[in-house]
Amino acid sequence: MAKAKFETPELSEFVDVPNIEEGAMAHTTCFVAKPEHQEPLGFPGEKVDDWHDRAIEKMGDLLSRYRSFRVYLDSCVKCGSCTDKCHYFLGTKDPKNMPVGRQDLLRKVYRRYFTFAGKYFPKLVGAADLTEEVLDDWYSYFHQCSQCRRCSVFCPYGIDTAEISMAAREIMAQVGVGQKYCNEIIAKVFKIGNNLGLPGPALADTLEGLEEDVYDEDEVAVKYPLDVKGADILLVTPSADFFAEPHVDGLIGYGKVFHEAGVSWTLSTTASEAANFGMFIGSYENMRRISLRVREAALELGVKRIVFGECGHAWRVAYSFLNTLAGPFDFLDPDYPVPQHICEFTWNEIQQGTLELDKSENDDKTLTFHDSCNVARATRMGDTPGGQFDIPRNVIKAVCNNFYDMEWDTIHERTFCCGGGGGLLTDDLMEIRVKGALPRMTALQNVMNEKGVTHMAAICAICKSQFTKVLPYYGMDMYQIVSVHQLVSDAIVLNRKTPPEEAPGYGEDDDD
Amino acid sequence: MAIEANGKVFETDEEGYLVTLADWEPVVAEEMAKEDDLELTDEHWDIINFLREYYEEYQIAPAVRVLTKAVGKKLGKEKGNSKYLYGLFPYGPGKQACRFAGLPKPTGCI
Numbered sequence: 001m002a003k004a005k006f007e008t009p010e011l012s013e014f015v016d017v018p019n020i021e022e023g024a025m026a027h028t029t030c031f032v033a034k035p036e037h038q039e040p041l042g043f044p045g046e047k048v049d050d051w052h053d054r055a056i057e058k059m060g061d062l063l064s065r066y067r068s069f070r071v072y073l074d075s076c077v078k079c080g081s082c083t084d085k086c087h088y089f090l091g092t093k094d095p096k097n098m099p100v101g102r103q104d105l106l107r108k109v110y111r112r113y114f115t116f117a118g119k120y121f122p123k124l125v126g127a128a129d130l131t132e133e134v135l136d137d138w139y140s141y142f143h144q145c146s147q148c149r150r151c152s153v154f155c156p157y158g159i160d161t162a163e164i165s166m167a168a169r170e171i172m173a174q175v176g177v178g179q180k181y182c183n184e185i186i187a188k189v190f191k192i193g194n195n196l197g198l199p200g201p202a203l204a205d206t207l208e209g210l211e212e213d214v215y216d217e218d219e220v221a222v223k224y225p226l227d228v229k230g231a232d233i234l235l236v237t238p239s240a241d242f243f244a245e246p247h248v249d250g251l252i253g254y255g256k257v258f259h260e261a262g263v264s265w266t267l268s269t270t271a272s273e274a275a276n277f278g279m280f281i282g283s284y285e286n287m288r289r290i291s292l293r294v295r296e297a298a299l300e301l302g303v304k305r306i307v308f309g310e311c312g313h314a315w316r317v318a319y320s321f322l323n324t325l326a327g328p329f330d331f332l333d334p335d336y337p338v339p340q341h342i343c344e345f346t347w348n349e350i351q352q353g354t355l356e357l358d359k360s361e362n363d364d365k366t367l368t369f370h371d372s373c374n375v376a377r378a379t380r381m382g383d384t385p386g387g388q389f390d391i392p393r394n395v396i397k398a399v400c401n402n403f404y405d406m407e408w409d410t411i412h413e414r415t416f417c418c419g420g421g422g423g424l425l426t427d428d429l430m431e432i433r434v435k436g437a438l439p440r441m442t443a444l445q446n447v448m449n450e451k452g453v454t455h456m457a458a459i460c461a462i463c464k465s466q467f468t469k470v471l472p473y474y475g476m477d478m479y480q481i482v483s484v485h486q487l488v489s490d491a492i493v494l495n496r497k498t499p500p501e502e503a504p505g506y507g508e509d510d511d512d
Numbered sequence: 513m514a515i516e517a518n519g520k521v522f523e524t525d526e527e528g529y530l531v532t533l534a535d536w537e538p539v540v541a542e543e544m545a546k547e548d549d550l551e552l553t554d555e556h557w558d559i560i561n562f563l564r565e566y567y568e569e570y571q572i573a574p575a576v577r578v579l580t581k582a583v584g585k586k587l588g589k590e591k592g593n594s595k596y597l598y599g600l601f602p603y604g605p606g607k608q609a610c611r612f613a614g615l616p617k618p619t620g621c622i
Contacts (some may be wrong), residue, residue: 004520031526185619195620202570209578243575247622275621311621332537425621427527427607433590461621470606478598 009091009438010474011445016083029140030428033178040187041286044176051175052130056113058171058226063114068171069167072159073110076100082151082161088144091435092271096141099151099161105137106168135177142168143179145431146241146422147280148323150375153413165422173281181426182277189290194239194273197485200226205287206242210252221498222259224251224267227301231266233258234298236274236318236339237309238461247464250310250483254342256492257485260356261349265307271297274314275461279458280423288325291317295326304333307340310483311419312460315341319379343392344381348487350398356493359401365455366402368412368447368486369393370440370467371415372460386412392459392484397492410443418458420466433466434473441474457484515543529610529617536564536614544612548603556600556612558587563613573610573618 008255035045040468047056061071064423082099089097096102104126111118116126128134147162158279172178188197207224226232235258241251258265271293278287278289298306318339323329329338337344349355369392381387388455391410397403410416419436445452458464458481467481500506513524517539523531528544530536541560545552552560562582566574572583576594584592597605606618 181619188619194622196572196618197620199570201570202574205570206575206578209581211577213577213581225530240622242619243620244622245576248575248577465622 008434011438011442011474013442013446015090015442016438018093020095021093022095025092025096025097025144025432026086026137026140027221028144029433030143030426031180032139032211033173033180033183033242036312037180038173038176038178039322040359041173041178041183042284043173043178045184047176051135051155051177054175055130055135055171056109059110059167059175060114062170063110064168066167068160072103072164073107075157076103076107076159077157079156081156082159085151085154086149087148087419087439088146088432088436091419091430091438092144094221095103096225097139097144099155099159103159103161103164105134105141106164109134115370116196119379123154126389127355131338138168139172139177142172143424143429146373146417146424146436148417148421149377150373150416152415153377162273162422168282169423170282171281172190173274178281179423180426182281182423185434186277186281186286186290189273189277189293193293194406195277196239196243196274198239198242198272198311200269203242203267203269207267208504210248210255212250212313214255216359217360218494220259220494220496221504222255222494223502224255224508225265227269228264228266229301231264231301231303231410233263233265233305233307234271234294234303235265235267235307235309235342236271236294236297236300236314237267238274238311238314239272240461241309241343242272244461244465245470246468246481246483247480247487248459249308249486249489251485253483253485253487253489253492254309256494257346257349257355258494259327260494261345261354262496266303266484268297268301270300272489274308274311274318276314276317279313287317287321291322291325294322295329298329299331300365304338305336306338307342307345309342310459310461311483312374312462314377316374328422343395343484344387346485347382347395347398352393356495357399357488357491358493359399359490359491362400362487363402365482365487366403366404366450366451366453366454367482368406368444368456369396369455369484370406370418370456370458370463370475371411372458372463373415373417373421375416375459377413392457395484396457396487399487404453406443406447410439416440416443416461418460418466419470421460421462425462425466430469434470435469437466437474441470441476444476454479455482457482457487459484467502515540517543519622527617530614533567533614534614540614541612548608550601552612555587556609559597559600559605559609560613561582563609563615567613573606576606579605606620
């Protein structure tokens with residue numbers, strides 16, 4: 001296994017805008033998808049012979065489908081506002097990681113083939129042919145963008161680099177040059193039902209284990225139901241919640257909240273994944289196909305409501321696109337938002353007073369909160385503007401006595417990406433992941449030094465895994481990252497006692 | 513890529529995982545550990561063997577919590593946590609231990 005062959009940036013009090021180093025990250029690339037990862041998604045197995053013509057054709061198709069794409073490519077005036085806003089530029093010094101530099105990789109080809117000036121006077125307008133070298137550059141640098149959209153907040157025209165990255169990835173996948181990490185995962189969703197490839201029996205075994213754990217600790221039979229027809233709520237959560245830490249501690253928390261709220265809920269084997277990597281690769285067709293599983297599960301189980309667990313980009317797909325991708329959801333209860341975020345659900349219960357919370361259970365920690373990009377900049381929660389910022393913080397403050405925010409220009413809509421979003425959470429991209437975490441690590445270290453913060457909570461599976469891996473590179477502890485509902489889980493008092501016959505394993509021979 | 517041992521060639525993928533699960537032999541784990549500068553002890557083998565048994569039954573690596581619980585039951589509660597597992601497999605029980613055990617790489621947001 002390849003060892004780290006790069007230097008972790010040093011933390012200081014501020015992230016200075018670095019002097020540029022041309023080509024500093026040109027060596028970075030990630031594994032290309034194999035035919036078995038490409039074909040189930042409807043893409044050619046490997047790079048096609050007429051890749052050049054097909055790429056241009058696909059670009060034309062995207063230009064005709066998305067007006068925004070053309071506007072973004074046409075409207076940049078090179079004002080420079082975005083240049084120091086990308087965490088990957090700040091961490092790597094590579095000018096192609098400036099948002100405008102990244103956009104220009106695609107823009108120059110667009111100009112050459114789709115604008116009058118570029119067709120006839122290419123040199124005058126920075127237009128360039130699509131060559132092998134350009135394609136290689138695309139593959140490298142469009143996989144150094146986490147589609148976090150921080151740059152778009154600062155662009156006076158609102159140019160969204162994420163959409164340009166998505167388009168570039170879609171074009172590449174269509175000519176047979178897809179990314180292994182994302183496409184292997186999407187193929188697993190189609191085949192098995194989730195990103196991990198966790199089959200039904202393993203899922204059932206894992207959930208049974210959680211019921212035992214909670215019962216051992218609290219002597220209350222909190223259920224983690226699977227495929228229960230007629231339940232009121234379908235919970236769709238990232239499969240990392242079943243598998244990894246600290247994710248699973250959050251899942252335990254969701255179950256306790258549902259238990260105390262007295263609602264019936266269920267998970268689904270077929271929709272055992274909230275994540276939708278179809279968005280990362282810019283493929284509307286794949287994003288739609290993944291989303292439809294949620295609809296099918298909701299119909300099959302006859303639920304009245306859909307709640308999403310802690311997953312950043314899933315919430316974007318759910319909040320912003322689900323209705324057009326997989327709607328209409330007129331079969332659900334119109335008294336509730338479709339879909340609802342788990343934080344919104346928990347906050348409502350807290351406000352109604354249905355949950356008894358003992359904040360002192362979290363007194364061993366001082367918390368801060370990392371806004372996940374997709375939640376912060378592409379969605380909302382609740383019915384007031386900024387709810388996506390306030391509701392998770394309200395939940396944390398309801399279960400913890402000690403909470404401090406990081407610096408104002410690193411949170412809310414200005415939040416910095418964890419460094420691993422947008423399909424970059426793979427070992428072959430470790431260098432860019434570590435370097436891209438620099439701004440967030442800097443803000444975290446500052447709030448640790450100034451306020452004594454010990455832990456950072458997040459509501460995104462990718463953020464949690466990324467920080468678990470990256471914190472040690474910066475001399476911090478992997479256990480400093482926690483799930484928001486892990487904090488809820490620790491503080492919640494389970495008052496709805498259960499009869500002994502509901503206990504896990506009741507009536508079975510116990511030979512322990 | 514491949515690992516050569518016992519006069520055989522074990523094919524691995526670009527990320528160092530065994531291509532064919534059925535090809536696995538203990539020597540594969542030992543060779544992979546050597547490349548990672550680790551020496552396998554009985555404690556490592558307990559984990560590797562459990563991973564293989566679990567995979568046999570469920571066709572997937574166990575979740576971290578399933579693994580820590582099994583370890584806790586077998587080796588005592590103080591060892592039933594992920595810190596113990598990371599102590600054995602610094603690159604993570606999910607990825608490094610699975611690789612040694614010949615299992616496919618767990619994928620997803622982990």
